[in-house]
Amino acid sequence: MPITLLVAGSIATLAAAQQPPQEKAKSGDWVAPGAPGSPIDGTLFHAQVLLDVAGFTPGVLDGREGSSFKEAVQGFQESRGLPKSGELDAATRRALLDQNRQSTVMVKLTADDVEGRFAYPIPKKYEQQAKLPFLGYRNMLEKLAERYHTTPATIVALNGPDAKIGVGQTLRLPNVVPASRDYAGANEKQQMLLNLLNVDGRQPSGDYIVVDKSEGLLKVYQGDAPGEDGDTAAGKLVAQFPVTTGSGHDPLPLGSWKVTTYSFLPPFNFQPDLFWDVSDDKAEQRLPPGPNGPVGVAWLDLTKEHYGIHGTSEPQTIGKTESHGCLRLTNWDVVRLSRMMKPGFAARFVA
Secondary structure: OOOOOOOOEEHHHHHHOOOOOOOOOOHHHOOOOOOOOOOOOHHHHHHHHHHHHHOEOOOOOOOOOOHHHHHHHHHHHHHOOOOOOOOOOHHHHHHHHOOOOOOEEEEEOOHHHHOOOOOOOOOOOHHHHOOOOOOOOOOHHHHHHHHOOOOHHHHHHHHOOOOEEOOOOEEEEEOOOOOOOOOOOOOHHHHHHHHHOOOOOOOOOOOEEEEEOOOOEEEEEEOOOOOOOOOOOOOEEEEEEEOEOOOOOOOOOOEEEEEEEEEEOOOEEEOHHHOOOOOOOOOOEEEOOOOOOOOOOEEEEEOOOOOEEEOOOOHHHOOOOOOOOOEEOOHHHHHHHHHHOOOOEEEEEEO
């Protein structure tokens, strides 16, 4: 399978080339953000950006309301001592606006934003993926969308389908630009990913996490980790991420575990016998690393064999589709979690 570097062009053209396919926008159909008919609700979009920056991520930033947004608001409200209504009420708006950050920022694109090893098309079969040297982004637009915690379609909606992408071009993007890129203490790969995915170097430290299957959330707390009979929410909530937690075939392993080691840009050993939806007569494959690999850009290993917390190639599906038992976050959230937590932290999984 070829690796293709897609050159500069219109963002609508690259969005149309995405897999799964995006609806191709036409110049005459575009409506400016905030105007009637735009798919982006300006107030909601601003709140999503502020929640993301505060550490209570609502999933991809797209200006659309959904369950992940309400849960993010509830988490933020709890962290600020506000009633957990899940509504964007006046007190919650004021608390969010304390960050003094606009919803979007005009970015003159650099090599960090749009250059890299791109892979297109990405084959569906694992044995064909194994032949690739790197499971990179499909094109510049997909890389840019992940860097700014959004989707290709949202970038088109923000800029119009005729906008150009490439080094030196300027686009309007979600304002998740870090206040600090000081990643002291991180290893080389981790630093590269923190920078790539616009994760602020200054993160609150966490002591333990709680994953609630019924909520589809991973919560980060400060304080003493609870025992088996302890109150899982006894600590101070400092961050919260939407998470995919398994399936009926591979359920979330309830109980107390440790997260021991981190691996960044790991290859993936595909073992058919561990996948209920794959024929056992398939051969094992060692898949190359990359953001479009099965585990995304990072793997945080659990003391439960074959289980880990990892990234994803499809951030828009977090909390909406099943996994093969592991805990799946967006790539930017799993890297952010690795910045907040020291290896060996406690993890409690509850129903």
